[in-house]
Amino acid sequence: MRPISLLFAFALGVTAFYHAAEAADPAPPRAYYWHNWTDHNGVSHMTRCPFHNYILKTMSKPAGPQWQDRLKSGQAQIISTVQPPHWDGSWHPDPKVQWIIPLKGTWYVTAMDGTRVEMGPGDVSLGEDQMSRKDSQGHIGHFAGNVGDDAVTLMVIQTNEQPTTDQPCRFK
Template identity: 80%
Template sequence: MTRLLPLAAALLVVTAFGAAHAADPTPPTAWYWHNWTDHDGISHMTRCPFHNYDLKTMSKPAGPQWQDHVHEGNARIISTVQPAHWDGSWHPDPKVQWIIPLKGSWYVTAMDGKKVVMGPGDVSLGEDQMSRKDAKGHIGHFAGNIGDGPVTLMVIQTDEQPTTDQPCRFH
């Protein structure tokens, strides 16, 4: 019921401003990859939905848009450019962080062997800080670039505490 009130209010705003067409009242679903750790210290990559959207304006008089407030709190925003053929080796993420490729493609391989290739438009949540070295000495994830050019990423490091056994916890 609480989601219906903001949605109804947002639709009224669209109507009040005389929009030629009303926004689709069906909330969208977008996706992200979650690099999470299980209770045995093994990292995994799981495709997860963003789907707790409310239709509202971010700043009046801008029209309403679908918003899913994933994190509230402190964050550090880092733009990084990885040189061509960058090799991330095995490592855990330094913080719970959102990683968004802006240019080029890169991959993340979890300790369970799942490899995900991501490019512009993809989103990844790195949360493998609780991983532990396995018999091969692997910990966290292995990352690297695809192709012969650099890869530009936007990294948003949060103040979230890392968890275990909580794939898709931000949905």
């Protein structure tokens, strides 16, 4: 075998080994959610939080493996909502600890600290501002509404979790 052919074969072998090792132990994905949480003073905040504990496994054989981060197990109520165009949520706390996933359209959440986050399909929010208290302007929880002139469709998953304070990104 010529030296150049040998070098080429070695390079192909190293590349194949690298890709095989990469496929055998790939890095977990990065994904985030917005957490609407309350501090000890009763003020709500919005914090961008990472999902942390991805494990590559099948959910049901013979389906191939997929990355999973199981946050909590327990009872849940699943609700599909459609907010009419120009919907106005006024100031209110979330009724339960709930995951909110926009399916169509864009909506916003403004926390009591003034942070406003717009979310559309592909975004996820954890609403947990039940422990907020009215401020001097009468604001409590968060203010939410639609962005633009269209209706917004949301998937809401209400949990049986107890609300916490001072725990941004509590699912670690």
